[in-house]
Amino acid sequence: MAPIALHPLLDNGITPGSPSFAGGKLSCKCASDPVEVTLGSNVAHNHACGCSKCWKPPGALFSVVGVVPREKLSVTAHGEKLAVVDPSATIQRHACKACGVHLFGRIEAEHPFKGLDFVHVELSGDKGWQEPQFAAFVSSIIEHGFHPSRIGEVRGRFKELGLESYDALSPALMDAIATWTAQKAGRLPSSL
Ligand SMILES: N[C@@H](CCC(=O)N[C@@H](CS)C(=O)NCC(=O)O)C(=O)O
Numbered sequence: 001m002a003p004i005a006l007h008p009l010l011d012n013g014i015t016p017g018s019p020s021f022a023g024g025k026l027s028c029k030c031a032s033d034p035v036e037v038t039l040g041s042n043v044a045h046n047h048a049c050g051c052s053k054c055w056k057p058p059g060a061l062f063s064v065v066g067v068v069p070r071e072k073l074s075v076t077a078h079g080e081k082l083a084v085v086d087p088s089a090t091i092q093r094h095a096c097k098a099c100g101v102h103l104f105g106r107i108e109a110e111h112p113f114k115g116l117d118f119v120h121v122e123l124s125g126d127k128g129w130q131e132p133q134f135a136a137f138v139s140s141i142i143e144h145g146f147h148p149s150r151i152g153e154v155r156g157r158f159k160e161l162g163l164e165s166y167d168a169l170s171p172a173l174m175d176a177i178a179t180w181t182a183q184k185a186g187r188l189p190s191s192l
Pocket residue numbers: 049050051052053054089090091092137140141143
């Protein structure tokens with residue numbers, strides 16, 4: 001059976017990012033008038049995501065997605081080609097109407113991750129982006145048709161690459177969400 005292709009940033013081994021890297025440009029796939037987004041920082045919490053909503057390059061089972069503070073992101077060319085994919089989603093994913101690539105996802109609602117934008121660093125020719133840290137929403141690939149009998153191969157492949165697999169976000173991020181929720185409900189003090 002063919003080896004599992006997870007994502008181009010994973011399949012040939014993970015290239016470590018550079019701690020001093022301070023950002024770069026992302027572009028959509030349009031041959032003319034591409035949308036360009038400029039990031040004024042490296043990404044954080046970069047990870048593989050198996051959910052059905054995050055953008056994946058053709059043939060990839062997973063998305064690779066990281067975050068930057070929203071004030072570090074600006075659309076620097078052809079923003080007129082962007083539209084929100086699903087206005088009812090928590091993450092408002094801004095995609096190019098011509099090629100379908102998602103340039104950034106933004107949270108406008110009250111949410112623990114409000115203020116962070118979600119981006120895909122493979123859309124950049126720049127080198128030094130933080131490497132993927134873990135795999136999230138792994139079981140979700142079954143929802144878009146991956147045969148459950150091979151999910152062990154997927155988890156095994158992540159393990160070979162040194163990445164933990166989770167079926168939601170990583171424990172650190174789930175704990176951050178739970179803490180925010182408890183603070184909002186008054187069950188934990190606002191300052192811990
Ligand atoms: N099993 C679902 C999971 C979707 C999901 O919860 N995705 C996470 C990770 S990106 C999320 O935070 N979604 C919020 C959103 O898409 O707005 C699917 O595959 O669609």
